[in-house]
Amino acid sequence: MNTQLTIFQVLIILLPLLGFVVAILAPKQMKKMYVVEVGIMFISLLLAGILFFTKILNHSEELVRYNFTLFSLVLNGESFNFLVDLTMDNMTVTLLFMVTLISFLVHFFSLEYMHDEPLKNRYFGYLGLFTFSMLGLISTGSIMFIYIFWELVGLSSYLLIGFWGYKDEAASACSKAFITNRVGDFGFFLGILMLFITYRSFDLFYIFGEVANGQYPYGSELWLTITGLLLFAGAMGKSAQFPLHVWLPDAMAGPTPVSALIHAATMVAAGVYMIVRLFPIFTEGAFLTIGLIGGFSALMAATIALTQLDIKKILAYSTVSQLGLMVLAVGVGAYQAAIIHLMFHAFFKAGLFLGSGAIIHATHSQDIMDMGGLRKKMPVTFYTTLIYSLALIGFPLTIGFLSKEMILTSSLVLGNISGNYIYFIFVVLTSTLTSFYIFRYVFLIFFGEPRNHHAYEHAHDFNIFIKLPLILLAALCFFFIFTFNPITLHGSYVTEVLFRLPSILLPQDVTFGFLSSAAKETIYTEEYMHTMHSSELAAMLTSATIIIIGIGTAWFMYMKKKLVPKVPDGFIGKLYIFSQKKWYIDELLDVTVIKGTFLLATVMSWIDKNIVDGLVNLAARITMILGRFGAGFDKYVVDGLVNLVAWINGGLSMFVRKFQTGKVQTYVTLAMVFIVIFVMYIFSN
Amino acid sequence: MVGLNHFLVLSAVLFCLGLFGVITRKNAITVLMGLEMILNAASLNFVAISRYVTNAADGQVVSLFIIVLAASEAAIALAIVLNLYKNFYNVNIDEINTLKE
Numbered sequence: 001m002n003t004q005l006t007i008f009q010v011l012i013i014l015l016p017l018l019g020f021v022v023a024i025l026a027p028k029q030m031k032k033m034y035v036v037e038v039g040i041m042f043i044s045l046l047l048a049g050i051l052f053f054t055k056i057l058n059h060s061e062e063l064v065r066y067n068f069t070l071f072s073l074v075l076n077g078e079s080f081n082f083l084v085d086l087t088m089d090n091m092t093v094t095l096l097f098m099v100t101l102i103s104f105l106v107h108f109f110s111l112e113y114m115h116d117e118p119l120k121n122r123y124f125g126y127l128g129l130f131t132f133s134m135l136g137l138i139s140t141g142s143i144m145f146i147y148i149f150w151e152l153v154g155l156s157s158y159l160l161i162g163f164w165g166y167k168d169e170a171a172s173a174c175s176k177a178f179i180t181n182r183v184g185d186f187g188f189f190l191g192i193l194m195l196f197i198t199y200r201s202f203d204l205f206y207i208f209g210e211v212a213n214g215q216y217p218y219g220s221e222l223w224l225t226i227t228g229l230l231l232f233a234g235a236m237g238k239s240a241q242f243p244l245h246v247w248l249p250d251a252m253a254g255p256t257p258v259s260a261l262i263h264a265a266t267m268v269a270a271g272v273y274m275i276v277r278l279f280p281i282f283t284e285g286a287f288l289t290i291g292l293i294g295g296f297s298a299l300m301a302a303t304i305a306l307t308q309l310d311i312k313k314i315l316a317y318s319t320v321s322q323l324g325l326m327v328l329a330v331g332v333g334a335y336q337a338a339i340i341h342l343m344f345h346a347f348f349k350a351g352l353f354l355g356s357g358a359i360i361h362a363t364h365s366q367d368i369m370d371m372g373g374l375r376k377k378m379p380v381t382f383y384t385t386l387i388y389s390l391a392l393i394g395f396p397l398t399i400g401f402l403s404k405e406m407i408l409t410s411s412l413v414l415g416n417i418s419g420n421y422i423y424f425i426f427v428v429l430t431s432t433l434t435s436f437y438i439f440r441y442v443f444l445i446f447f448g449e450p451r452n453h454h455a456y457e458h459a460h461d462f463n464i465f466i467k468l469p470l471i472l473l474a475a476l477c478f479f480f481i482f483t484f485n486p487i488t489l490h491g492s493y494v495t496e497v498l499f500r501l502p503s504i505l506l507p508q509d510v511t512f513g514f515l516s517s518a519a520k521e522t523i524y525t526e527e528y529m530h531t532m533h534s535s536e537l538a539a540m541l542t543s544a545t546i547i548i549i550g551i552g553t554a555w556f557m558y559m560k561k562k563l564v565p566k567v568p569d570g571f572i573g574k575l576y577i578f579s580q581k582k583w584y585i586d587e588l589l590d591v592t593v594i595k596g597t598f599l600l601a602t603v604m605s606w607i608d609k610n611i612v613d614g615l616v617n618l619a620a621r622i623t624m625i626l627g628r629f630g631a632g633f634d635k636y637v638v639d640g641l642v643n644l645v646a647w648i649n650g651g652l653s654m655f656v657r658k659f660q661t662g663k664v665q666t667y668v669t670l671a672m673v674f675i676v677i678f679v680m681y682i683f684s685n
Numbered sequence: 686m687v688g689l690n691h692f693l694v695l696s697a698v699l700f701c702l703g704l705f706g707v708i709t710r711k712n713a714i715t716v717l718m719g720l721e722m723i724l725n726a727a728s729l730n731f732v733a734i735s736r737y738v739t740n741a742a743d744g745q746v747v748s749l750f751i752i753v754l755a756a757s758e759a760a761i762a763l764a765i766v767l768n769l770y771k772n773f774y775n776v777n778i779d780e781i782n783t784l785k786e
Contacts, residue, residue, distance in 0.1 A: 181758060387709050661781075661782070662782025663778075663779060663782060664778050664781075665707070665708050665709070665716075665778065668707055668708055672704065672708075
């Protein structure tokens with residue numbers, strides 16, 4: 001039976017890859033090949049659904065694993081098998097289902113949205129590759145394979161963000177996304193190396209077991225913290241946490257359905273998924289850093305989203321903010337809250353993006369100043385967007401309420417136990433700002449008077465391709481699909497079955513008392529549970545207050561006073577500009593990192609030109625001088641000797657030649673003279 | 686009384702005249718004539734010495750050989766001279782020195 005599950009899993013993962021191959025390799029004449037790719041995605045979705053229900057209903061306790069050795073290495077005498085690993089627990093099948101569902105809806109939506117695009121085959125092929133990468137990433141228990149698919153996710157996001165690469169904006173955005181991710185991935189890879197040199201394995205479950213047994217890198221918890229933070233650096237890149245969040249808003253340059261896919265199911269989900277998966281190896285110090293970075297990112301992005309005018313930018317910063325909350329949830333130990341919020345957020349954020357896609361498709365503008373009053377023209381888009389927005393702010397009866405309440409409760413519990421309320425404050429502030437900016441978004445787009453009449457006249461809801469995904473995602477935003485209790489998820493099948501990790505994944509002795517040593521408590525103790533229950537009511541009340549404040553302010557400003565977004569006067573104006581300029585982080589990075597890189601490049605160029613080239617030239621010159629010396633030696637000494645011999649021979653020859661007059665009589669005379677001398681010599685003796 | 690010395694002196698005079706002819710004359714024929722005189726001087730020496738010193742016929746035999754030799758030498762030399770004339774259109778040995786080059 002497990003084999004069957006594995007076969008299903010492999011099929012689900014490989015079908016989108018097949019779709020990619022089919023769509024990319026389609027000959028130019030077969031312009032409709034992308035339809036096959038969408039069909040393949042649908043099959044993958046069906047299989048994922050079957051797998052999901054089979055696994056949940058029949059095998060929910062099992063950790064299904066399948067692996068085989070790809071190759072073996074011998075390192076320093078010990079052999080090491082590199083395993084291809086497929087792992088499936090309830091979290092995996094749930095996410096497989098979620099990713100294929102959202103990916104299919106995005107495909108479906110794109111059929112209308114990308115109607116006029118000439119390179120549809122390529123577009124849908126890239127979508128298939130993107131989906132394949134994400135499905136592979138969540139289906140393996142080997143950190144090396146997570147890394148491989150991680151990079152594939154990065155590559156396919158690069159391809160899709162830069163799909164309209166003829167626009168300068170898209171071309172630079174895709175490079176920015178890729179390079180920013182490289183920074184994080186570098187840390188991630190270092191972390192993997194740390195794990196490998198310590199445990200000699202890429203198998204996460206083996207590593208978790210070793211960590212639980214107290215086996216730390218170099219025997220020190222500090223090194224485990226460092227390893228965890230290096231791995232978290234990868235998640236910071238992919239899940240757009242400060243300061244590596246800069247790529248995500250720029251990634252809006254890609255087609256809007258791609259943004260929906262990136263923001264909901266694939267790219268940014270990878271980072272949060274990874275830190276949830278790696279939860280057992282994080283230490284106190286790592287959790288502290290993760291929580292603070294998440295909280296800061298959440299708050300910062302929420303303040304930026306307050307003032308943006310580009311509707312996709314608002315949603316992009318909203319995503320950064322929500323991801324920050326998920327990361328914060330991991331930081332406070334509520335990994336379930338993080339992964340559940342990830343899934344719920346995927347539904348309503350995909351919906352918000354598809355809704356914004358419909359608006360852009362209708363008005364041909366991304367500027368919020370061109371909109372207004374669209375409620376009457378685009379009722380389906382309006383009502384679905386309203387539902388998504390309510391889910392985003394955590395309005396009761398929506399899924400957002402359930403997951404946000406979990407995060408709020410966890411951070412409040414941590415505060416109650418350790419006295420460290422900073423996470424709670426982060427969550428409260430972020431949520432307040434969230435309900436303000438998302439209703440600013442709703443009010444400015446759908447209510448009030450049309451600000452651009454031309455766009456308004458042409459706006460309308462589109463056909464089934466646009467409507468169906470919006471309605472389906474909106475339906476998923478209601479609580480009753482996931483739990484019968486509208487107040488809390490505790491005890492529902494979401495927490496008890498879907499995201500209950502196998503017991504080996506449960507951290508045994510993670511402590512969260514890093515600020516108050518007196519409060520060093522294990523999070524799963526009785527006290528934790530007790531505090532949890534007593535905190536829930538407080539969390540809910542806070543949540544309700546937040547929503548009322550946020551929506552109320554937005555309503556007051558944009559409905560009652562009918563304010564149009566513009567820079568106000570005085571100190572508030574300065575803050576407004578600070579927010580609208582995105583805290584000047586891009587400028588800061590430009591001045592420090594980019595200028596720094598250029599400066600380094602200039603220095604390196606100078607060194608190359610003057611020192612390296614100088615050395616080369618010096619060597620060349622020395623060789624040349626030696627060559628000249630050699631040439632002189634050859635010319636004057638070697639040739640001289642030869643010439644000298646020749647000259648001596650020539651001279652002798654010239655001397656001897658004089659006797660060869662050619663006159664026979666001279667010869668005879670000489671012969672006679674010498675005979676006479678010879679005879680006289682003989683006879684004288 | 687005619688003695689051996691008279692013959693030797695005559696022979697020496699004959700040799701010197703022949704040598705003089707060989708060395709000084711330009712014409713190849715004249716040079717050949719000088720050579721004949723040198724051969725005859727040697728021949729005279731052989732005959733005189735066989736008569737006065739050994740009193741046997743050996744010297745006369747040698748002189749006969751020399752006459753035969755002289756005859757064949759004259760034949761060959763004249764053939765050479767003819768060939769010289771064919772190639773150079775003269776028989777002046779001063780001008781026939783192309784082997785020098």
